[in-house]
Amino acid sequence: MESKTIVVGYDGSEPAALAVRWAAREASRRKVPLHLVHCTLWPLLTKNLGPVPGIKDSGLQHAAEKTLQEGAAHARQSAPDVEVRTSLLSGSPNVNLPRLSAGQDMLVLGSRGLGGFMGLLIGSVSLEMAATASCPVAVIKPGEDPDGPVVVAVEDPESSAALEDACTAAASSGARLVIIHVRTVPAGYRLVRDPVDPGAAAEALLDSAVAKAQELAPGLMVEQQLLTDTSVPRAILHAAQGARLTVVGTKGHGLIKGSIGSTAHAVLHHAKGPVLVSRRPPATKAAHES
Incomplete structure (x- = not known):
């Protein structure tokens, strides 16, 4: 039977990097693999994913792969002993993350948001996953x-x-x-009337x-x-x-x-x-x- 994993989403932002580092340490403590996921919307919007002619290491596909590699580097730096699995997926994280994390140990996400509105600092993806995922959801702040x-x-x-x-x-x-x-x-x-249950x-x-x-x-x-x-x-x-x-x-x-x-x-x-x-x-x- 395949062991459960800790799934973490990474989009290249600093809040996501913080989440990856936390998830890697948690995976190390629990002795489970870490599954790092990067979701890209570009394949849904254009077919021009390849490199720009004459420009090395360019193109949307390369950028997505580089982001995934960057996330894996954060994980390995924080917990060198952890097995890191990676997935580069097309589509929205709102669709992919619940599917990949269903029944797993945990889904870990960064806290994203601009703030300034009633002090609310959680991004929409993190909030939706906390409401819909089929496993515990950790939001790292x-x-x-x-x-x-x-x-x-x-x-x-x-x-x-x-x-x-x-x-x-x-x-x-x-x-x-x-x-x-x-x-x-x-x-x-005030406990003036009926102070029944202390x-x-x-x-x-x-x-x-x-x-x-x-x-x-x-x-x-x-x-x-x-x-x-x-x-x-x-x-x-x-x-x-x-x-x-x-x-x-x-x-x-x-x-x-x-x-x-x-x-x-x-x-x-x-x-x-x-x-x-x-x-x-x-x-x-x-x-x-x-």
């Missing part, structure tokens, strides 16, 4: 603390995919795992998550934090300051482009450092629930 913990947010007992992905990431890197749960209260809330259900959820993490990764250093805030994303982002990786689940099902759930959406846009959005194909999810 500057700000990673290599010595920081892996932080995972659990919202309910159905957060098992995010917890599993966080355990894998923490165990492979030797990092500690911080499991957080956020209790929300309305703005201006957090017993939330504490039970965290205790269960910690026990599950220790079962999944024996020997893993695990901490838990029960937070209270009027905004779940704000609490997660605050807790994730100094993290090496922030892991969130998603309740989006890809029916609407960019639908990953409001919490994952906000964290993906505003986190300082890599974010892993835990995704599973529908069939796998159904199998877990049966």
Whole structure:
């Protein structure tokens, strides 16, 4: 049976180079191959891909091949021991990347975007893949603390995919795992009437998550934090300051482009450092629930 891979998209940009370097190190830690993919639209637009007469190393095909080689060089420089597979594909990354990454360990992408609009800094491809891919999707942003913990947010007992992905990431890197749960209260809330539950259900959820993490990764250093805030994303982002990786689940099902759930959406846009959005194909999810 062919081993699973970490798939990473590369387009020649600096954000994509950052993603390739991160993906290569992650592949090295997990001892899996890295599949580096470059997608070019030029074959769909023109047949004139060859070199310009009299000009060495020219032409659109050569430029695409050079971009792919450049990405592979970034990967090998960051993790010389990793097996690097490369694919040069015609067509949109929105079409090719979900197909190649389906059922794989992870799809890794750079954070692209011009900013300046409500502080949103994630490019459309990264956002769409986080909403539609059939495997966990890591969006790599500057700000990673290599010595920081892996932080995972659990919202309910159905957060098992995010917890599993966080355990894998923490165990492979030797990092500690911080499991957080956020209790929300309305703005201006006061415990004047019916102060019934001081957090017993939330504490039970965290205790269960910690026990599950220790079962999944024996020997893993695990901490838990029960937070209270009027905004779940704000609490997660605050807790994730100094993290090496922030892991969130998603309740989006890809029916609407960019639908990953409001919490994952906000964290993906505003986190300082890599974010892993835990995704599973529908069939796998159904199998877990049966």
